[in-house]
Amino acid sequence: MSEKSIDPRHAELVLVEIAGKTLGVPVERVRYALSSQRLDGVPLAPAAVAGVVNLRGRVAVAIDLRCCLEGRGSTPPEQQQCLVIEVRGELYALLVDTVGEVVRFAETAAIDDNITAFAPRWQHLLRQLLRTEEGIVAELDIERVLEVACSNASSSSPSGDANREVVLGG
């Protein structure tokens, strides 16, 4: 962990686990993390849009990350956790299996070495590989995720109702 190459903007990653793999989301994008929320379905929405959710008085669109990565969602949304991110003033709730800890990362790892560990569909949504305290972590490309979520046709409208809230520890 050499201090010199730390990009101050991407100094930390929030780790999330999805389909058995660990991915990182730049911490400055993240607002907070919640356990699963009650989702209200949106008719006609793309498949990757799991619904809309009331986050402390603001409306966020819930994105089923698994659906983006694998083309279909298999875990019921109520068993998932939300990582709430903000993109250009809009709130999105990323549905993931678990939200993990926050790690500092040191440097960019060589893409070629490790990216092949991910399926092509995943690769498309990854921005870069970063060497962290916890090993090499792939950073999720949020913009791409939203693009993919947007373009996915057809709708699904699940809903859960748990209402517990977990505030992410630093």
Add this chain to the structure above:
Amino acid sequence: MDDILVEFLAECEEGVTRLDQELVALEQDPGNLERVAEIFRVMHTIKGTSGFLGLARLERITHAAETVMGAVRDGSLQVTPEIVTLLFKALDRTKLVLEGLAADQREPEGDDGDLIEELERVVRGDGGAASAGAEAKAETPPADGEEAAAEAGAGDEAGATAEADAGDEAGAAAGEAGEETGAAAGEDPGPAEKAAADADGKPVPNPEGAAAASSAGGKKGTPPAKAGSAAKPTASTLRVSVALLESLMSCVSELVLTRNQLVRLAREIGKVELDSAVQRLDNITTALREGVMKARMQPISNAWSGLPRLVRELSAALGKQVELQMEGGSTELDRQLLEYVRDPLTHMVRNAVDHGIETPAERVAAGKPERALLRLSAGQEGGTVVIRISDDGRGLNIEKIGRKAVALGLCTPEELAAMSPQQIAGLIFAPGFSTADQVTNVSGRGVGMDVVRSNVEQIGGSVKVDTKAGQGTTFTVSIPLTLAIVPALIVTAAGHRLALPQLGILEIVRCGDRDERKITTVDGCPILRLRDQFLPVLSMREILGLDRNGEGEDHTGYVLVLEAGDQPYGVLVDGVLDSEEIVVEPIASVLKDLTVFAGATILGDGQVAMVLDLKGLDRRLEARNSKQTATRASEEQAGDEPAKTSLLRFQAGNETLRAVPLALISRIECIEPGRAEHCSGRTVIRFDEELVPLVDIDGNTFGLEADGRLALIFADAGRRFGLLIDKIIDVVETEIRISLRGGPETVLGAAVIGERSTELIDIGCLVESVFGGWFGAGSDAAGDASAPPRRVLLIDDSSFFRALLIPLLENQGCIVRAVDSPKQAIALCEEGKNFDLIVSDIEMPEMDGYAFIAWCRQSRWRDTPVIALTSRTSPADIRKGEELGFDRYLPKLDQGALFRAVEELVGRSETRSLS
């Protein structure tokens, strides 16, 4: 930018806007001293402040203009259009300098010598004649220069002091007062006193002293003692930044949501203590929300302040005379919305002056006053503000619009033919449409009515046009009072809760199999009959793609009747839950493609509901309409449209829809088993001691199975018969347009009524089949063979009138041959047919009744009596008809007159009656 400068610019903008209006008003009412004083005062204020700020250029211009107004005020100068124009010129120059000032924070370079010279010349020219009063001297150039310098000096000095002791309001007041004294040195004491009073901060609408004081005091943290002493009586208004208001508003929005949530929770918990606290919170929230909303409101006159001048200049440029009347300018509207309506309003006013209003010569020729009237009115109607712009000009050229729409490919000629004038007029809102053949520099600036519409719709409003040829055009713009918090209806569809802004909803109708109202499917599209209209119905489930599992069409639920342009339509939802004030959050970009949603909102229970976009629904409807070109069932029609007829629609024999004019039916009988009798093979029923023959839909009169069926009883002059039918469907009011002729004899033709094809039954033919033989048999039986039946030729292009007249004439013992045009009558003549009497309509396409009688009197039929039946019954028409050779000229609906004429012309005393 310097705070003081910002303040000054804001103030000047108000002043300049005000002057724009006042000057136009002054021109129309030159004698109004109050107005003169007001203009003087505003100019003076700008002058004073610019002097104080050391803005020499601005000061010189306003000073010269003020001097002119001073002369007007003293009565030494008469207001003429030239003077007003000159003052406008000065005003424009002022604006120019202000713009430069706003951009660079200093006055732009430029020479105003010519303008000032002009202004001074006006005053001098008159001042000289007025024997050089004291004020005239004071306003000669040298004095002017000195004064300006003195003022500037005073201002600078005062300003410096003000900076030093951080209390510039005192300096301002001092500078103002000092300058005022100087300026007023040679004037009579009255105005000087008044002006000084202004400077002292007497409550006036636009007290610069107060504004400056409050801002300076607030921003610089001056101890209030000083500021208070200078301006305490006037600080009743305060400028607040828009950003602050916006942030307040968003706080209030969140508070409203939290309140909704709390109210709901309290209801669930049911604790009395909690209830009363929540109740109080509820009241306070409502009050706070109203207060903040009110703070955001601005009078609509802010959006149309520039219009009087616009109209003045446009009409002058176009050589037109236009009087602009404005009403309801104090109607308030959310400032955000105000910005959206400003441009559309300007555009519509511009259009009205440019296209709508004629030149004075044209107006005189059309019998209208030379001076056109352009009315602008605003008012609140429910939760909306309605703005109307109406002119008394030439009206829209419907024909031209139609042609152009076809040329532009906006609609096909067939579609155009099916449109009402109202709908055609609405085409001007289509993208890329503009009626001006040439793009004028007035209206044709690339902004068309489509931009007007999209601007208005963007804020959830609507715009409609109403026009009458030769009488004028009215544009009606409706906009919601505010966007921030919207009353909405919460509805459900397939388990989803959705919010629909109440603004577009006309009414809610419960529909279901067991309810009075039912949705029927026509050509696969659901239709709801509501009173006399057929509304296309969109299913919310279908719109939202939620109908996958429902195999059969379930049409139970509520229909929300919405208005799209001119045509109302329905949206079917499963249930209506609640009405709630919602705060609409913009839709996330991921969902932007879903045009049916305008945003999302958090409901009282914390759930999120999508907010439906009425525009999005409209588009759905348009898409559906373009897929099926069904004729509209009924539409509002202007007074001079073809008359509508009430038709009773029924089924008889098979599933085909058939119709007869309701007016011809005297009653409807249900025939109980055993009631029908057979009388020499004919089926009859007994009815008030009278045997009424029955006929079926195919014209059969023998051996009918009548038990349990319905009979429509037709009656005329004591003669009746019944038509057997199976089922009554409904009654529609429509214009009869037969689109398909032919078919069985008893059918006049097929027409599309209420989106379904319907056969119109020829009652005349039925009468013939009932009484043709009966009549013969009857006369034989009665031994009454005194005269052969009279042969009558009936010419009328209206199937309705033919249907009406045939039984009437037959009742008179006539055998009627009916044709729908004089051409056919001529053909009959050429075939060698002869008639005892001809009854002809006058107004017919191709060849009218006049042409026919002219032909007739030259033909083989020259001696056949001809009766004209017409709705044209002016004495001139009657004279013309009789000169041309009609034997009688009768109004269309006077049966008695017709019978008398028939008797007189082909007399046979006896009138048959059936027994």
